[in-house]
Amino acid sequence: MPVEEIRRSSTAQRKRVSVHSHVRGLGVAADAGELFPGGGAASGGGRREAPACGLVGQEGARAAAALLVDLIRSKKMAGRAVLLSGPPCTGKTAIALAVALELGRRVPFCPMQASEVYSSEVKKTEVLTEHFRRAIGLRIKEVKEVYEGEVTELAAEESALPDAASGYARSIARIVVTLRTTKGTKTLRLDPSIHEAIMRERVECGDVIYMEAVSGAVKRVGRCDAYATEYDLEADEYVPLPKGDVRKRREVVQDVTLHDLDAANARPLQTSSQDTDVLALVNQLGRPRKTEITDKLRDEVNKAVEKYIEQGVAEVVPGVLFIDEVHMLDMECFAFLNRALESNLAPIVIFSTNRGVCRVRGTDMSSPHGIPMDLLDRCLIIRTVPYTLEQTRQILWLRTQAERVTLEAAREGGDEAAADDADALQMLAVLAQRTSLRYACNLLAPAAMLARAAGRDTVGSGDVREANALFLDARASAQRVTEQAQGYIA
Ligand SMILES: Nc1ncnc2c1ncn2[C@@H]1O[C@H](COP(=O)(O)OP(=O)(O)OP(=O)(O)O)[C@@H](O)[C@H]1O
Numbered sequence: 188m189p190v191e192e193i194r195r196s197s198t199a200q201r202k203r204v205s206v207h208s209h210v211r212g213l214g215v216a217a218d219a220g221e222l223f224p225g226g227g228a229a230s231g232g233g234r235r236e237a238p239a240c241g242l243v244g245q246e247g248a249r250a251a252a253a254l255l256v257d258l259i260r261s262k263k264m265a266g267r268a269v270l271l272s273g274p275p276c277t278g279k280t281a282i283a284l285a286v287a288l289e290l291g292r293r294v295p296f297c298p299m300q301a302s303e304v305y306s307s308e309v310k311k312t313e314v315l316t317e318h319f320r321r322a323i324g325l326r327i328k329e330v331k332e333v334y335e336g337e338v339t340e341l342a343a344e345e346s347a348l349p350d351a352a353s354g355y356a357r358s359i360a361r362i363v364v365t366l367r368t369t370k371g372t373k374t375l376r377l378d379p380s381i382h383e384a385i386m387r388e389r390v391e392c393g394d395v396i397y398m399e400a401v402s403g404a405v406k407r408v409g410r411c412d413a414y415a416t417e418y419d420l421e422a423d424e425y426v427p428l429p430k431g432d433v434r435k436r437r438e439v440v441q442d443v444t445l446h447d448l449d450a451a452n453a454r455p456l457q458t459s460s461q462d463t464d465v466l467a468l469v470n471q472l473g474r475p476r477k478t479e480i481t482d483k484l485r486d487e488v489n490k491a492v493e494k495y496i497e498q499g500v501a502e503v504v505p506g507v508l509f510i511d512e513v514h515m516l517d518m519e520c521f522a523f524l525n526r527a528l529e530s531n532l533a534p535i536v537i538f539s540t541n542r543g544v545c546r547v548r549g550t551d552m553s554s555p556h557g558i559p560m561d562l563l564d565r566c567l568i569i570r571t572v573p574y575t576l577e578q579t580r581q582i583l584w585l586r587t588q589a590e591r592v593t594l595e596a597a598r599e600g601g602d603e604a605a606a607d608d609a610d611a612l613q614m615l616a617v618l619a620q621r622t623s624l625r626y627a628c629n630l631l632a633p634a635a636m637l638a639r640a641a642g643r644d645t646v647g648s649g650d651v652r653e654a655n656a657l658f659l660d661a662r663a664s665a666q667r668v669t670e671q672a673q674g675y676i677a
């Protein structure tokens with residue numbers, strides 16, 4: 188029995204400790220458009236008041252971004268462009284990431300670096316088209332025969348005789364699953380091929396699952412709420428015990444992107460998608476792939492999709508395409524974007540740049556942000572502003588949490604402005620103001636290493652000073668090369 192299901196949407200992101208891993212959301216209350224208190228400067232350090240959402244200050248940009256999230260959710264923004272503009276290190280990328288987190292998993296968010304378009308193998312417009320299509324979601328609803336309930340028994344029965352093929356191990360002969368609903372229980376004997384799907388979904392007794400009767404695809408819905416504890420913070424999602432019979436017809440919702448469908452259907456032996464149903468179109472996802480995605484194929488997918496939208500089976504979910512460092516795009520790309528934004532299947536596009544007036548790539552013309560005026564004219568512009576010392580301090584504190592670096596506690600009565608006998612955090616903040624926030628963040632790990640080498644668990648101001656002496660920040664390095672120009676090869 189084949190198990191066909193969508194494993195991972197093409198926009199799914201991997202998690203690791205990265206420069207933005209302290210960011211959890213925009214931290215703007217949905218109804219009032221009000222910012223949560225970000226911790227005051229009056230508290231003498233503000234290190235413990237750093238907001239839970241992970242973003243500090245930048246109120247204007249965050250409020251605008253929150254409004255944007257509301258507009259995207261209500262599908263009023265498709266085909267529009269937004270530009271995040273501001274000096275380097277003012278949280279443009281961080282805010283875009285927070286927008287993605289606020290939108291949740293059901294709305295596609297596709298981040299890209301503008302420089303990704305410069306590939307020697309793929310056309311620039313092709314790269315952009317692909318990313319555009321990654322940012323448009325489709326929610327497909329179908330009514331299917333399923334078995335649904337809380338798992339009360341889950342056992343694998345081994346075959347009585349050793350497996351003839353391997354000679355040693357016993358193979359799994361069948362899976363026995365007992366499902367419970369409000370109306371009763373049912374024990375199912377299932378083909379071993381389902382075992383893998385059950386393992387992959389990490390199904391345990393007490394979970395609510397459903398299995399598609401035709402394909403055997405297994406989906407874990409959540410943990411049965413009979414097991415819910417009283418803790419506020421829970422990793423698991425609790426769902427009520429399903430009502431009705433174990434076997435029933437149920438609406439199954441799948442979220443895919445247009446690119447998923449393109450990729451899944453780009454195979455040599457492609458039968459015309461006219462004669463396949465929506466299920467077949469989606470089910471291609473599990474198959475090995477692929478040849479090239481051509482425009483013809485995209486047209487066919489579009490046609491099929493439009494048909495399903497008309498029939499009410501599928502619904503378009505315009506997502507977000509985030510293009511970082513947009514000044515790296517050239518005139519051809521900008522011309523393409525102008526047109527692409529006007530198509531009827533367009534996502535919202537968020538650009539970000541830290542450039543002032545500069546040359547538009549591929550032309551001799553200069554323009555604000557390195558973006559041609561006609562495209563700039565379509566954008567709503569959100570600006571970010573530099574941080575104060577206190578805000579810098581809070582951001583650095585958040586970074587120490589994310590990187591698990593413990594800083595030495597502040598000494599009582601330390602002079603805030605004097606970097607010399609300040610605590611490590613204050614010293615880093617002052618350094619960040621003088622050089623850049625990124626440089627100060629980058630010093631955290633070396634300083635922690637130096638402290639460890641000296642046999643300490645906490646990082647003191649001495650370690651920060653030592654790390655700072657070992658490395659140069661961008662500005663210091665630039666100054667050095669200008670001062671000692673004759674020593675370098677020009
Ligand atoms: N308001 C903020 N709250 C918390 N962390 C922030 C904030 N702003 C920036 N940061 C952090 O500071 C670092 C630099 O910010 P980010 O990369 O977002 O800057 P940027 O504006 O995109 O800069 P660039 O123009 O150079 O791309 C990141 O680690 C980011 O997570």
Ligand SMILES: [Mg+2]
Nearest residue numbers: 279280511539
């Ligand atoms: Mg950035």
